[in-house]
Amino acid sequence: MSIKINIPLKLKIVSLLSTLLLGVVGFYLYYALNIFKEDKAADIYALTLSHSQSLQEQLENIIQTQTSLIDSLNRLSEAGTNLETVISNIVEENPTYLHLACLGPGDSLVESSKKDFEQFQLKENEITYLQNISSDFSSVERKNSSSPYLIFIKKINSLSCKVVSSLDILNSIVSTNEQLESYFINKQGNLFYNVSKKDMKQISHLSKSTLDKFSKRTGVTKLKIDAIETIIAYAPLKNSTIIAITEVAESNAFSAARLLIKKSLYYGIAILSFSIIIGILFAQKITQSLQNLTTSAEIIASGNFYQETAIVSNDEVGTLAKTFENMRLKIIQFMEEMKEKARLENEVKVAQLVQSSFFPEKLISQKNLSIFGAYEPASECGGDWWGYFEQKNKTTVIICDATGHGVPAALMTAAAHSTLNNIILDSKDKYISPSQVLSRLNKVVTMMQTTVQLTALVIEIDHETGELKYSNASHQPAYILRKDQTDTYSKENVIPLLGENYSRIGEKPNSEYADQTFQLLKSDIIVLYTDGILEFTNGEKSYNQRNFIKSLINSSQFKDVSEFTNGVIADFNQFRQKHPLQDDITFIGIYYSHNSENHTNSFLPGDISIIQNLQDVNNLSPNEDIIVSHLNNKQNIEHIILNKKTNHLIGANSLKLELELNLIDLYKEDPFAPTAVIFYQKEIVTNLEIPTITNEVIERIKKSDSSGINLPHVHLIIEELLSNAFYHLPSNLNHLRGVEIQSPDPIIITLEITQDYLNILIDSPSKESVKEQIVKSIFRGQSEKSPLQQNGGAGLGLYLIYEKAHQMWIIETNDRLGIRIVLERFSRNLHSEERITSFHYIKGNHNV
C-alpha cells in the first residue's frame, strides 16, 4: 500500500535552506549596501566640492599672477621706468601673453603684441575705456565662450593694463576625475571656461536664482537637470562674478554601489544555487535512507519478516534503522513463542478435557443420600479432585487438594482418580474403610516420588445406621449442619468434624491413618470443601469461615442438594465478582435423609433416651437417669416432677451436649468442684451485701470478655439466688423478707467463666432436701405466671431463673444446698431463648 506524500522531505529541506539563506543574504545586502551608499554619497559630495574649490583656487591664482604682473608694471611706472621695453620683453618672453597694454599717467600708452596678434592693439574706445576705469578695477573675461583668448584688465593706481593671454593659461586647470564635469560660469549664466563639461546646453538650465545663490558662497547641492539628478558643487571666485562649478550625475556617482549590488546579487544567486544543490544532495541522502526503511516496513507488513533492513548510517536515521531491525527480530522471536504457546495451550486444553472426566456426575442420588458437587479450577487444570464409590449399603466420598495448581497438581489428581478406580475394583471383594483409602492413596503418591502432596478427607456414610466414618489427611474438616428444636439450621448447630488429623498424602510412605465416627441424624447436611473457598480474597477482603458458614445456613433452606450446592457457590461468586481464583475450589453437599434417631447416639454414654414428644415420655423406662429432651421447659419440669428417677434432663439443643455430659460425670464425683478457673468467689454472711456483690460481679464480667453473656440475666439470677438462699436459711425460720438476715454459715457465690459458658454456683447451708420444692415452685410459676401474694417471696424467682438459665443444677448434700446455673455463651439472643433448659439433680457429699 503506497501512501501519498504531500510535501516531500527533500522539498522541505531545500526550502528551509533556501529561505534561510535568502533571508540572511538579503538582509545583509540591504543593510550593508545602505551603509555603503551613504558613505559613498558623503564621498561624492566632498569630492565635487573639493574639485570646485580646487578650480576656484587655480583660477584665482592665475588672476593673482596677472595682478602681480600689473602691480609690478605699476611700480616700475611709478619708478619712472619706461614700460615699453619691459612690456615688450614680457610679451616676447612669455608665450602665454599675446598682448599687453598699459595706460599710464598722462594717458601714455604702452603696448606690445606678439606677432600675428596685432589685432589686440587698443582701439580708441578701448583706450577711452582704460582711461575711465576706476582705480583697483579688474576684470577677467573672454570675448565670447568660443574665444580662445582671455582678457584681463586691471588698474592699479594710475596704471591701467590690459593683458590678452591665450587660454593655455587655463589649461593647467585639469580635472582628474572623469566623472566630474567642471566649468567656470559667470553670474549671468555665461560660460567663462569649460574645463570638462560634456554637454554645455545644460548650463542654460541653471536658473538666475540658482546662479545667484552659487555666486554668494561655496557649497554642494543636488539639482535635477534635464530630469537627471545631478550633484553640483560651486565655488565663486573672490572679487569676481566667475563661479567654478563641478557637476556629477548622481547615477554616475553611485555607479560603484550599483556595481557592488549587482555583484552581490550575482554572488547571492550563486550561493543560493550552491546551497540548493547541497540541500538536494543532503535531503536525497536522508530520504533515501527513510525510503529504504519504508520499503522494509512494507515487506514486513506483507508477512515477510525475514528480510533484513540494511541501512548504514551514524545518525538518528541509522539508529531508527537499527531499532527497526531489532523490532523485526523481536517479532520473529515473539511469533515463535506464540506458536509454542498455542501448542502448549492446545495440549493444556486436552489435559483439561481429560481431567474433567475424572470427576463424577454432579448429582448423585442414592437411597438416603443425595450428593451434589461443584468444582472450578484456578487455571486450565486444577489440583482439586473428588470422587465416590459404593460398597454394600455404604457410600464413601473422597475429596483431595493437591499442593499448588496447574498441570503438576492436575497430574496428581489423575493418580488419585486411578487409585480410586483400583479401590472400587477391590471393594467388590472386601470392605475398604476411609483410613484404608487414604493408606492406598498415600502408597501410590509416595511411589511417584514427586514433591506434590495432597490433603484428603474420606467419609463413609452408612445408609441404614447413619453412622459416618471418616479419616482426615490434613484436609479442611467437614461440616455437619443439623436442625435444632425449631426445625431450622443455625450457625450454632454447625458441627465441624474434628478429631485426629493425619499426615498429608505423599508426605511419607509409612503414614498411618485411622477412622473416627460420628452419628448422623435425619436432615443432617454434610459439607466437604477445599480451602480455595475460605482463603479466596477479592482484593479487599477474604471470604473466610464466617461468610462460608453464613452461606451454608442460607442455602440450607433448599430442599434439594443441588440447589443447596448451587446456592453456596452463588454466594461465593457474588463475593468473588470478577476476580480470578487464587486456588481451585471444590464444594460437595450431601443431604442425609434417613431417620436414624431410633438408634443409639454413639457419643452418648450408656442408653440415653431422646424424647421427641410426649409420647416418647410414656415410652421411657422407669430407670431413665439421663434423658435428652426436645420438649419445652414446662413439659420437662412436669416430667421431672412425675419421673423422680430422672436426675438429668438435657435440652436437646444444648450448645455443647458432650460437655454437659462430661459435667454430669464430674459433678457426680464432686458436685462442688470447680471445672474451670474460678473467676469470682465470695462468702456472704448478710443479705445486705447482695446488691454490692451483684454489682461487683457484673462490673468484673464487663471488664473481661462478656461476649455471649446476657448481663441483665446474670444480674437477675445472682440476685434471685442469693435472696432465695438467705430467705430459705434454716435460721430464717419466719422466712422474712425486707429485713436483714444473717447467716451463721457463709453463703458462697462462685463464678467460673470459660469460652463456652458462665457457671454460677450459690452454695448455702441447708438441712433438708429441697429438690421437690424447687421443681414445684418452678412449675407453679410456669403455670400461673403470677406472684404469690404473701409477705415472703413472690414464688417467681426460681421460675424466672429456670426460664433464663440453660442448665440448672440442684446439688444437695447433708448440710449444703448448691444451685448451679450454667449460661451457655450463645452468640445470638434468639438461640439463647430457644435453648431448652437442662435440669440436673445431684445428691452427693459435700467436698468444699
Add this chain to the structure above:
Amino acid sequence: MSNQLSIQINIQNDTASITLAGVINEDSNFDKIKNLNLKKYIFDFDKINIINSCGIRDWIKYISELNNAEIIYENCPQIIIEQINMVHGFITSKTEITSFYAPYFCDSCDKETKILLKKAEITNNKAPEKKCPTCSDILEFDALEKQYFHFLGQK
C-alpha cells in the same frame, strides 16, 4: 435496707411523667408515686436495670392501686419486656406499652444491638425491618417474634 430505685416525677395537669432508674426489688419504695389520684401515668423504664420477682410482685400491686388510671410504659428494656411476657399483671386493660427495646443482630458486624421500637411499628407480631447503625446492613430480629411480642396481646 438500701433502696436502689430512684423515682423522678413530673406532674402536669392530670398526668404524671415518672422516670424510674435502678433496680425494682423488694426494697423499692413507691410512696412517692402512690395516692396521686391522677388520670394518667407515664412510666419511663429506660434506666431500669432489672426487676426481680419481689419487685414484680410489688409493682403489680402498685399498678393495681392506680384506680383505673391510664398507664403508659415507655422505653422498656428487654429485661422488662421478658418479665412482662413471663408474668401476668404488668399489663391491665388500661395499660399500654408505647415503646420498648428489642434485640436485633447484624450478621456483617457479628454484633447484637438494641433498637427502640414503637408499638405502632409492630403489625401481625412481625418485627419491623431495621438497619445496622454501623454498616447499614439489614438487621435480623434476634428473638422469637411470637414470644417477644406476646405482651402486645395481653390485657
